[in-house]
Amino acid sequence: MSERIIPVADHRLLSTAPEVPDVLEEPDGLLQDALARPLHDLRISVTDRCNFRCVYCMPKEVFDKNYAFLPHSSLLSFEEITRIAKVFVAHGVRKIRLTGGEPLLRKDVERLIGMLSVLTTPEGESIDLTLTTNGSLLARKARALKDAGLGRVTVSLDALDDAVFKRMNDVDFAVSDVLKGIDAAHAVGLGPIKVNMVVKGGMNDQEILPMARYFKGSPFILRFIEYMDVGASNGWKMDEVVPSAEVIRRIGAEMPLEEIEPNYTGETAERWRYQDDGSEIGVISSVTRAFCRDCSRARLSTEGKLYTCLFATSGHDLRALIRGGRNDAELATAIAHLWRRRADRYSELRTASTTMPDTAVRKVEMSYIGG
């Protein structure tokens, strides 16, 4: 396959070579960034490709047949991913989420899951290994994923009405196939399963109530996500964001709700439960109620760049370190050095000013670093 030339404005070219301090340090699991936030969560994008073209993520006009996806040689191998993940676990990561693009499109992803599932914390405990998927291949792959050692899945589904869903995914994919995927995942025990719905005002907000009714009382936890200004392709406008407070108001008017305590510090979703049957929903208020203060997430791109914020404009090239022959101690020291200097809080700044922080530099696409 011939490689295409990537345009100069491509965000993927913006990266820095991480510094490796001379004095090496042993990870002690207690790493904190400049705002005293630990490193608990690692999201790994295993492919930048997807079989959907969701309008808020990979709009067709940008991600068309001329779009230069990464060539295979750029991708981290499973061995490289596992090596990096192991260092992150030594630094305190307790949860690893595979994402993309569509992670189930990565060839033999089960093999990677098998390799990650045996990682243990310094205390000998297994890590929480999960995956976010659009569900299109889940019915076919659920059993193999479970057998490989995956703990649970989160499935994205933006509508129950076929016409609305097809307008969102823009590739004519039917709702029933995603529902079959969710059921298959449930049947093999890949739970608790969360179902994520991105709400884009004027596009699918009329589906809030049908989705809430459908999942109420089911084993699945439905979560509503505010449409975010990630990347530089989706033409985001503030007036297309439906605030979580409005989602709760609409559902609560028909099915009364009460707020419940978070499961842990740093949980992105605010939890609510129905007063009649106690079943749970969540809202992720990424725009109207920023949760940067407790953000303990690092993101590893498909080609091995570390992003310390979803809204970062450049990454730190860990692949260059490992392909340059650096050992694990050097890798761990470089990551510690980076994390200690981390001061990202994009969403808080955006919320505080109500206008956008300076976006003159192109933000990285969600399909590249994963949601």
Ligand code: SAM
């Ligand atoms: N393809 C998989 C999927 O859709 O679940 C995994 C990758 S996708 C980038 C991860 C999550 O990000 C999905 O739940 C998706 O709905 C969400 N997402 C993508 N673009 C978004 C945006 N602009 N605002 C809010 N959420 C977004």
Ligand code: SF4
């Ligand atoms: Fe693909 Fe997921 Fe992005 Fe939709 S949200 S285009 S399914 S990566």
Ligand code: SF4
């Ligand atoms: Fe974390 Fe950045 Fe999102 Fe804030 S804006 S919650 S720092 S990823």
